[in-house]
Every structure is written in C-alpha cells, then in structure tokens.
Amino acid sequence: MSVTRAVQPVLDPKVGTRTAKFAHPALLLAGIVLVALNMRACLAAVSPMVAEIQHTFGLSAAASGLITTVPVLFQGVGAPLTPRLTRRFGTERVVLGAVLALGAGVLLRVLPSVATLYLGCVVIGVAIAVLNVSMPGLVKREFPHRAAMMTGVYSTTMLVGATMAAALSVPLEHALGGGWQASLGAWSVLALVAGLAWLPQVLKARQEATVPVRVAPAAVPQRPAVSPWKSPLAWQISAFMGISSLLVYTLVAWMPTILADHGMPRGEAGLVFAFSNLVQVVGAFLVPLAAGRMTRQRGLALAMAGLNAAGIAWLLLAPVSGAWASATVLGLAQGGSLGLGLAFIVLRTDSVLGAARLGGMSQAVGYLVAAAGPVGGGALHQLTGGWDATLVVMLALSAVAAVAGWGAGRDRTV
Known part of the structure; x- marks a missing residue:
C-alpha cells in the first residue's frame, strides 16, 4: 500500500529553541481528559430521561427513539468533514469549536420545542463526530511513542463520562428542581469547562505558528496520497x-428490556446494564495498552469478537440466570472493541493527516452501521415476538467482526 509521508520542517537553530508558553504537558493531558468526558456524557444522560421527554412533548415511542438515534446518525454524517476542517483551521481550534458546539447543542436540546430538541441532537452528533475524528490524530502527534496508551486513557475517560452521566441524571433532576430540562442542560457546564481547559492548546498553536522554520535540504519527496476509501485495510x-458499535448500541437500546421480558425485575435489569457499562472501562483501558505492545x-x-459472541450466547441461552456473567463478558468485549478500534486508527497510519482521514472514514461507516442496530433489533423483535432472532443475528455479526478484525490487525499502514 502507498504510504504518504509529509515533509517535516526543521527549526532554524537561532529561533527553534523557543518554547511555547502554554506547552506544559499537564495542561494538554487535562484538556484531553475533560474533552473526552464530554464525548459520551450528553448521550448517556438522556436514557433515564426519555420517558419524561416523551410525556412533555407527547411523542410516540418511535419519535422518542430518534432522540438517541439522531446523534448516532449525524456522527456518521459529520465524520468525513473533519479532516478538511483540521487542515484549514488546525486541530486545536477545531477541537475547541467542537466542544463549544457540543455545549450549545446540549442547551438547544432542552428548549421548549420539539424542533429544537431534535436540532440539538443534530448539533451534538456532528460535534461528537468532529471530536471522534480529531482526537486520534492529535494523540498520535503529541504522544508519538505513547499513542496507544493515551488512546486507552481517553477512550476510558469517554466511558467514565457516560457512566457518570447515566448515574447522575436523576439525582441532578431532584437537586436542581427544574425537571429533565435542568438535569440535561447542566451538562453544558462540563462542555464549557472543557473549552476553557482546551484554550491553552489553541494559544500554544498560535504561538508556534509564528516561529520561523526552514525546510531541510534533503527533504523526503512526497508520494501521491491514497484515499482510505480505496484501501481494503481501511474498509x-x-x-x-x-x-462492534452496532452490537453496543443494540444492547444499549434493548438489553434491559430483554432481561425484563424474560422475567427479571426491571430494577435489577437496570443494575445489570449499569454494571456492564462500568466493566467497559476496564476493557477500554487495557486493550489499547496491549495493542500498543504488539506489531499485529x-x-x-x-x-474481542469471541467475547462479544460468548456474552450474546449467554444472553440467548440463560438470560436471567446468566445475566451478570453475560454483562461482565459483554462489558469487557464492548469496551475493548472501542479501545481497539480507536487504536487501529493510530497504529495503522503514519501521519496525523492519515489518522484524521482514516478516522473520518472509519467513524462515518461505523456510526451509520451502528444506527441500524437498535432499529433492526426492535423490528426483528416485533416481527418474531421474541428476542432470539435478534440475538442470533448479533452472533452472526460477531463472526463477521472477527474476520474484519483479523484483516485490520495486520502490521500494515493505510
């Protein structure tokens, strides 16, 4: 496969020793962590509030489902646009704009109108898409020798944010006394904090842009860029x-219902689901670390595909008696698959631009595919009157993921 290598500028010795005022690594790490906390929190916070939103606006069940489906769809739509934005404005400014747009989308979503509810969902989806694509390239650039480890840090932080949001939504509603609007709107504050924490990186980038550079005389000639859309490895x-994302979102939508329909009390079904989300944190942190130590x-x-299949099979054969074991296995598989997918973006490219392009493609395809999961799973349940058909299809898809992962794990670059 063709590999594009950018010409690297070399600092003039007379000016190249200048250090950016805002370049402290602790500020960068804090910014990455705070941005990552936002990337799932505003989505997870909605789940406990869906019934109240439905009652407020008189929405049907299908219309209520769009509150979670629309952001996922627009993550797929927005992802391919991000590489162009980062090339034009720089990664730092794009990340700042996206996290502030995320906060604006959170506020739009709680205005007293159905139109602004869905418009906020669109803005949130596009903003998350931009962050999803920007972050792997930024991590690759800033931590070239620890990219896999840092991928584990921010993918773990994303899941921590989601778990925190799901757990705090109802207590926030009671504490703030403003109903679901106050509870969901409060997450805009987290976006504002992340924006403020990220501001030093924008100032650092502006300062570095003023440092004169000269190009080394023996520059490596550039090869023609190859679109990832033409690469079998990228596909x-x-x-x-x-x-992997389809399996996650299908179970996010239906796992508590599957357990309840087989006789488990709804309260316990919710606890099983929450536990599975918590276990995802372990997989999301450990799997990228392991991936970074391997050439393949x-x-x-x-x-990861095998664990997904095992957890789904357990849910199919022993939905109540095996619920906690299934939740543990699925949590490890889902968190690990997320971390490994993000690690692939870093490990299968050799430049920041390449990571952005691959991230744009993989996440566009990924989220468009994932959006079909909850709808398809519900349709199969309605058609057959049970959940067995849905779970059998998910088992088959786990095998397809294993085949794709076998190819993606090769020691090649896009």
Missing part, C-alpha cells in the same frame, strides 16, 4: 468498528 478497520493485533481482535 476492514471500518467494518470492525461498525459492527489479530489475536486481540479475535478475542
């Missing part, structure tokens, strides 16, 4: 991410 990575990640990809 394998996209398929692995897409199917085929075994990891097969392990």
Whole structure:
C-alpha cells in the first residue's frame, strides 16, 4: 500500500529553541481528559430521561427513539468533514469549536420545542463526530511513542463520562428542581469547562505558528496520497468498528428490556446494564495498552469478537440466570472493541493527516452501521415476538467482526 509521508520542517537553530508558553504537558493531558468526558456524557444522560421527554412533548415511542438515534446518525454524517476542517483551521481550534458546539447543542436540546430538541441532537452528533475524528490524530502527534496508551486513557475517560452521566441524571433532576430540562442542560457546564481547559492548546498553536522554520535540504519527496476509501485495510478497520458499535448500541437500546421480558425485575435489569457499562472501562483501558505492545493485533481482535459472541450466547441461552456473567463478558468485549478500534486508527497510519482521514472514514461507516442496530433489533423483535432472532443475528455479526478484525490487525499502514 502507498504510504504518504509529509515533509517535516526543521527549526532554524537561532529561533527553534523557543518554547511555547502554554506547552506544559499537564495542561494538554487535562484538556484531553475533560474533552473526552464530554464525548459520551450528553448521550448517556438522556436514557433515564426519555420517558419524561416523551410525556412533555407527547411523542410516540418511535419519535422518542430518534432522540438517541439522531446523534448516532449525524456522527456518521459529520465524520468525513473533519479532516478538511483540521487542515484549514488546525486541530486545536477545531477541537475547541467542537466542544463549544457540543455545549450549545446540549442547551438547544432542552428548549421548549420539539424542533429544537431534535436540532440539538443534530448539533451534538456532528460535534461528537468532529471530536471522534480529531482526537486520534492529535494523540498520535503529541504522544508519538505513547499513542496507544493515551488512546486507552481517553477512550476510558469517554466511558467514565457516560457512566457518570447515566448515574447522575436523576439525582441532578431532584437537586436542581427544574425537571429533565435542568438535569440535561447542566451538562453544558462540563462542555464549557472543557473549552476553557482546551484554550491553552489553541494559544500554544498560535504561538508556534509564528516561529520561523526552514525546510531541510534533503527533504523526503512526497508520494501521491491514497484515499482510505480505496484501501481494503481501511474498509476492514471500518467494518470492525461498525459492527462492534452496532452490537453496543443494540444492547444499549434493548438489553434491559430483554432481561425484563424474560422475567427479571426491571430494577435489577437496570443494575445489570449499569454494571456492564462500568466493566467497559476496564476493557477500554487495557486493550489499547496491549495493542500498543504488539506489531499485529489479530489475536486481540479475535478475542474481542469471541467475547462479544460468548456474552450474546449467554444472553440467548440463560438470560436471567446468566445475566451478570453475560454483562461482565459483554462489558469487557464492548469496551475493548472501542479501545481497539480507536487504536487501529493510530497504529495503522503514519501521519496525523492519515489518522484524521482514516478516522473520518472509519467513524462515518461505523456510526451509520451502528444506527441500524437498535432499529433492526426492535423490528426483528416485533416481527418474531421474541428476542432470539435478534440475538442470533448479533452472533452472526460477531463472526463477521472477527474476520474484519483479523484483516485490520495486520502490521500494515493505510
């Protein structure tokens, strides 16, 4: 495969020793963590509030489902646009704009209108898409020798944010006394805090842009860029991410219902689901760390697909008696698949621009595929009157993810 290598500028010795005022690594790490906390929190916060939103606006069940489906769809739509934005405005400014747009979308979503409810969902989806694509390239650039470890840090932080939001939504509603609007609107404050924490990186980038550079005389000639959309490896990575995400979102939508329909009390079903989300944090942190120590990640990809299949099979054969075991296995598989998919973006490219392009493609394909999961799972349930058909299809898709992951784990670059 063709590999594009950018010409690297070399600082003039007379001016190249200048250090950016805002370049402290602790500020960068704090900014990454705070941005990552926002990337799932505003989505997870909605789940406990859906019934109240439905009652407020008189929405049907299908219309209420769009509150979670629309952001996922627009993550797929917005992802391919991000590489152009980062090339034109710089990654730092794009991340700042996206996190502030995310906060604005959160506020739009709580205005007293159905139109602004869905418009806010659109803005949130596009903003998350931009962050999803920007962050792997930024991590690759700023932590070239620890990219896999930092991928684990921010993917873990994303899941911590989601868990925190799901757990705090109802207590926030009671504490603030403003109903679901106050509870969901409060998450805009977290976006504002993240924007303020990220501001030093924008100032650092502006300062570095004023430092004169000269190009080394023996510059490496550039090869023609190859679009990731024409790369079989990029399609394998996209398929692995897409199917893994579909499995996640299908279970996010239906796992508590599946357990309840088989006789488990709804309160316990909610606890099982929350526990599964908590276990995802472990997989999201450990799997990218392991991936970074390997030249090939085929075994990891097969392990994640196998764990997904095992957890789904357990849910199919023993939905109540095996619920906690299934939740544990699925949590490890889902968190690990997320971390491995993001690690593929970093490990299968050799430049920041390449990571942005691959991230744009893989996440566009991934989220468009994932959006079909909750709808398809519900349709199969309605058609057959049970959940067995849905789970069997998910088992088959786990096998497809294993095949895609086997290809994505090769020691190649896009």
